[in-house]
Amino acid sequence: MSVKKFVVGCFDDEKTLFPAVKNSRKAGYKIHDVYTPFPVHGLDHAMGLRETSLHTAGFIYALTGTTTALSFMSWVFTKDWPMNIGGKPHLPLPAFIPIIFELTVLCSAVGMVLTFCYLSQLAPFVKKDHFHLRATDDLFVMPIEVTEKTNLEEVKSFLQSAGAVEVFEKEAETGWWVGRYDSDKKMFEKEEIVTA
Amino acid sequence: MALKEQFEIPGGLKKWSYALMGIGVLTLLLGIVFLHPFSGGHGEAHGAEAYGGTKFWMALMHNSIFWLLVVTSSFFFIAATTLAQGGWPLAFRRVPEAISGNMNILGPVALAILFAYVWISKDHNIYHWKDTAHVQEDHILKHKSGFLNPVFYTVLSLAAVGLWLWFRNWFRKLSLAEDLAGKGDHSFYWKSLGISAAFLVTYGLTVLSTLPWMWLMSIDAHWYSTMYSWYTFASSWVAGISLILLFVIYLKNQGYLELVSEEHIHDLGKFMFAFSIFWTYLWFSQFMLIWYSNQPEETKYFVDRLGPAWEGGPFKVTFFLNLIINFLAPLLILMRKGSKRNYGVVVFTAILIIFGHWLDFYQMITPGPLKELGSEANTFTYFIYSMGIGAGFVGLILFFTAKYLTKASLLAKNHPLVKESVIHHT
Numbered sequence: 006m007s008v009k010k011f012v013v014g015c016f017d018d019e020k021t022l023f024p025a026v027k028n029s030r031k032a033g034y035k036i037h038d039v040y041t042p043f044p045v046h047g048l049d050h051a052m053g054l055r056e057t058s059l060h061t062a063g064f065i066y067a068l069t070g071t072t073t074a075l076s077f078m079s080w081v082f083t084k085d086w087p088m089n090i091g092g093k094p095h096l097p098l099p100a101f102i103p104i105i106f107e108l109t110v111l112c113s114a115v116g117m118v119l120t121f122c123y124l125s126q127l128a129p130f131v132k133k134d135h136f137h138l139r140a141t142d143d144l145f146v147m148p149i150e151v152t153e154k155t156n157l158e159e160v161k162s163f164l165q166s167a168g169a170v171e172v173f174e175k176e177a178e179t180g181w182w183v184g185r186y187d188s189d190k191k192m193f194e195k196e197e198i199v200t201a
Numbered sequence: 202m203a204l205k206e207q208f209e210i211p212g213g214l215k216k217w218s219y220a221l222m223g224i225g226v227l228t229l230l231l232g233i234v235f236l237h238p239f240s241g242g243h244g245e246a247h248g249a250e251a252y253g254g255t256k257f258w259m260a261l262m263h264n265s266i267f268w269l270l271v272v273t274s275s276f277f278f279i280a281a282t283t284l285a286q287g288g289w290p291l292a293f294r295r296v297p298e299a300i301s302g303n304m305n306i307l308g309p310v311a312l313a314i315l316f317a318y319v320w321i322s323k324d325h326n327i328y329h330w331k332d333t334a335h336v337q338e339d340h341i342l343k344h345k346s347g348f349l350n351p352v353f354y355t356v357l358s359l360a361a362v363g364l365w366l367w368f369r370n371w372f373r374k375l376s377l378a379e380d381l382a383g384k385g386d387h388s389f390y391w392k393s394l395g396i397s398a399a400f401l402v403t404y405g406l407t408v409l410s411t412l413p414w415m416w417l418m419s420i421d422a423h424w425y426s427t428m429y430s431w432y433t434f435a436s437s438w439v440a441g442i443s444l445i446l447l448f449v450i451y452l453k454n455q456g457y458l459e460l461v462s463e464e465h466i467h468d469l470g471k472f473m474f475a476f477s478i479f480w481t482y483l484w485f486s487q488f489m490l491i492w493y494s495n496q497p498e499e500t501k502y503f504v505d506r507l508g509p510a511w512e513g514g515p516f517k518v519t520f521f522l523n524l525i526i527n528f529l530a531p532l533l534i535l536m537r538k539g540s541k542r543n544y545g546v547v548v549f550t551a552i553l554i555i556f557g558h559w560l561d562f563y564q565m566i567t568p569g570p571l572k573e574l575g576s577e578a579n580t581f582t583y584f585i586y587s588m589g590i591g592a593g594f595v596g597l598i599l600f601f602t603a604k605y606l607t608k609a610s611l612l613a614k615n616h617p618l619v620k621e622s623v624i625h626h627t
Contacts (some may be wrong), residue, residue, distance in 0.1 A: 046626050060538070091495070099489045 069113030225593010274441030288621030
């Protein structure tokens with residue numbers, strides 16, 4: 006990942022956030038992400054994010070679990086170590102089904118949690134900049150990426166007119182990195198409040 | 202935008218319901234002529250012919266119990282969502298309300314059929330326990346006779362159906378009164394919570410426990426399973442949700458229910474998907490425990506259905522078809538989000554599920570009385586006959602649901618949670 010420059014607009018209400026997101030997409034600004042204190046319904050559609058593929062991943066993990074359980078048990082009880090349990094056949098399918106089910110659920114659940122954490126860049130001891138401390142409390146934070154074509158002043162005045170309560174420029178790391186909150190100052194570097 | 206709140210019955214629906222009811226009546230007449238329902242049972246005829254009366258009553262009982270439980274489960278849907286204070290079904294709640302109106306017709310019909318069998322018919326292949334001479338020789342039935350006897354059967358059935366109807370009609374009355382009430386009057390809302398809670402308790406003590414034991418499980422009177430009532434409930438409940446979904450989509454296609462969106466259809470689709478799996482869970486729990494412990498008095502039920510190997514198992518096809526239609530098909534068809542939002546796909550699956558659970562009831566009921574016929578027990582003719590009776594019940598449901606829909610506005614517009622339903626987003 007890399008350090009990029011952003012113009013950050015902070016909103017204190019969903020009602021101003023939604024038109025701001027819509028208008029900045031219309032104006033062609035590149036929204037890096039929107040950080041909100043709680044899940045906001047419909048924001049993904051407003052931002053034009055594509056549907057997640059997490060379910061497809063979950064389906065594949067589930068199939069992995071199913072085939073692992075079925076093939077391993079079948080191999081053990083027919084080839085490797087056949088046992089006579091209560092006079093049942095060596096391939097007692099009904100008795101396998103609970104275990105097949107458990108392994109299917111286990112693989113898909115654990116796999117999806119790990120995939121979700123990877124996709125949203127969450128892990129223990131890993132840090133990610135969310136541009137404004139109050140994004141975890143009561144502020145909706147929308148950073149707009151600055152490219153060669155971006156006119157800084159134009160973006161700032163756009164955000165102000167869209168109802169932002171706070172607008173500032175910030176250079177920030179876009180990816181995740183290993184660090185600790187108390188010793189790592191990266192988060193607070195080069196930040197300058199323009200208006201209030 | 203003015204909403205189309207008043208339903209008018211389209212000619213097509215009327216024609217279809219008359220045609221289906223006609224098929225039902227015709228089948229019933231054929232049955233009365235050819236199956237001799239009121240003759241002496243055993244005695245003069247032998248083999249398959251001696252079972253004519255049994256088949257006549259079985260087809261009626263199968264269909265009346267199944268369809269009554271299906272329409273009752275749409276009031277269960279209302280009660281459960283109301284008690285959970287769920288707002289999302291409000292945009293289409295008048296549809297399950299109208300479907301549950303069929304309880305007023307199917308309830309008495311089912312009771313009449315059951316009581317006619319228990320009290321009037323001389324046949325006792327379906328309920329062995331109503332043959333008093335036989336019960337004296339059979340110590341298991343004698344032991345159970347405190348529960349399985351015509352008087353208790355009648356009293357419990359009457360009480361159960363009577364209570365359902367009472368709660369349903371009370372709820373409906375208040376729901377209609379709310380349409381006329383003032384905007385801020387929420388007294389109905391709090392009352393509806395109480396009615397729902399009381400109904401759910403009644404439902405739990407009847408459909409979820411005692412009634413299926415009596416109506417259906419007592420066909421195989423020596424056998425018992427503690428999963429049985431849950432299993433019956435799961436079957437009728439998932440079919441009931443499918444029926445609600447069919448009517449909602451029908452009304453949408455006719456241009457009504459403008460406030461119902463893909464989101465609501467998606468949620469109903471999720472219900473069909475989830476409860477199909479719930480049904481499978483119960484089916485499997487019942488099957489596996491019996492298979493695993495392998496006790497003769499318990500495996501009897503599945504031996505009658507899968508058949509002992511030397512007899513080829515007359516119900517084998519129905520048995521596995523049941524699993525394919527009710528588990529594999531909904532699982533694979535409804536797994537994706539897109540398919541739960543596609544009207545064509547959910548309609549197809551809903552019809553499949555309703556047929557599948559009708560088939561489930563068929564294989565719960567038929568093998569018990571007919572098992573002595575061996576390979577002749579599961580005949581195509583009887584299957585078609587039972588379908589014909591079923592068509593009559595479908596016709597009744599179409600006709601009376603449409604009628605109940607016309608009686609009120611399609612939107613309970615004064616309910617405090619309507620807005621929550623309109624902006625519903627999954």
